[in-house]
Amino acid sequence: MEHEEAERSTTIVASTSEESSGLDAIARVRKLLFRQMLVGIKDGRFFLGSFHCIDKQGNILLQDAVEYRSIRRSSPSPTEQRCLGMILIPASCRTSCHVDCSVEEQLSLIQLKE
DSSP: HHHHHHHHHHHHHHHHHHHHHHHHHHHHHTTTTSSEEEEETTOEEEEEEEEEEOTOOOEEEEEEEEEEEOOOOTTSSEEEEEEEEEEETTTTTTEEESSOOOOHHHHHHHHGGG
16 A cells, blocks of 8 residues: 555656646747747758747747748849748758747757757
């Protein structure tokens, strides 16, 4: 009987620490809301927009997004841009992600992967 109670208390402590680390991650991401984010994808395009949200799968939603892509070198401008509005960028397509924020906040975002 004592053994069962010990197992229950261990389970409660473990789930509480998992919840607190999840809440900590949510708090860190909330600080990044509505900041400018530059996201690169596998085909070489970049999207710059206001960070709106991220889901459990890692898909990013950008608001007021602008697409930047490389065009032919014969053109006077090496990149072309177009306004898209709100877009969803799947985690599977993403190659890079940069947020306009302080170094400390960038480091906290990196820790989310761990």
